[in-house]
């Protein structure tokens with residue numbers, strides 16, 4: 001076991017940081033493709049990918065080039081002015097999705113906050129002031145107070161009560177539950193097409209279609225949070241494409257910037273009801289991050305990365321299914337594309353993670369009894385073989 005001692009950097013972190021995250025004892029200093037290196041020069045295969053952010057891997061040349069070029073041209077103006085990178089990115093997003101208009105911000109939580117504000121404005125314009133948003137248990141929509149209220153997980157909510165009002169959390173995959181709480185006050189339903197942080201929970205057959213139909217029937221908006229599922233992660237550019245529906249509003253972040261922070265709200269024309277002054281952001285649409293996102297998205301589209309994700313994702317699922325045959329304590333393997341989870345019959349995720357780390361593989365602990373695999377979208381079948389091989393060894397130590 002090579003992780004015993006706390007390094008100088010890790011000691012300094014303890015001294016200076018608020019205690020918000022239980023860190024894995026690795027100080028990453030460099031990355032390339034699907035690999036990272038720690039302060040002692042040890043190499044790891046990265047199946048965490050910056051929490052589903054590093055879509056093209058670490059330091060992808062197209063992003064590095066775009067950022068370097070932009071950093072020497074124009075980094076930041078205010079949004080009073082037109083800037084070319086954000087307009088090019090908006091055009092690329094709109095022409096490759098079912099949405100018509102874009103607003104750029106800096107993170108996923110901020111994109112969702114903006115989407116809820118948009119839905120409330122829509123409610124004021126079209127639904128007699130309706131303001132309530134229905135979201136689901138087990139969801140994850142971000143860490144702002146509003147998004148904590150939208151996130152249907154008591155563990156995230158209880159430390160911050162009282163929470164902002166106007167959010168109702170109902171069971172996921174239960175259309176009747178949504179119907180039961182829809183009232184004159186409802187302006188939107190907000191869902192992740194596949195719940196990511198909440199467990200990689202897939203929608204039941206027709207669930208999303210039924211939600212879409214209900215929103216249409218009631219004239220309320222469907223907001224899809226594609227912050228984790230979007231930008232090719234599940235095998236199509238956006239997950240909604242696989243479920244035969246279109247959202248009225250969609251939020252993006254994570255993989256969009258290829259590692260550079262950016263968020264976006266996209267909306268259908270009729271839902272795009274903001275007027276000047278009603279919403280804004282100092283850094284949102286900053287030329288530097290938009291240049292990075294444009295390069296990332298262009299690469300993903302031009303190289304049909306979603307199709308590759310479909311294949312390599314299935315290869316990963318097949319490999320994990322093989323382990324499930326071998327180890328009785330694996331109770332479930334689930335996911336789409338490169339958003340995949342493995343669940344165990346007991347709380348062994350931390351010890352498996354530590355053993356994987358020791359053997360050179362980074363994985364994410366989703367729950368005490370589950371691991372998540374969210375690697376860069378550019379991994380190969382060989383990378384999958386290596387990861388599954390390491391996991392196999394780690395699991396054989398448990399069995």
Ligand SMILES: Cc1ncc(COP(=O)(O)O)c(C=O)c1O
Nearest residue numbers: 107108109140141142196227228
């Ligand atoms: C589906 C979803 N929405 C929103 C967020 C919040 O994004 P951020 O951490 O960029 O605020 C996350 C982050 O994990 C997410 O997975």
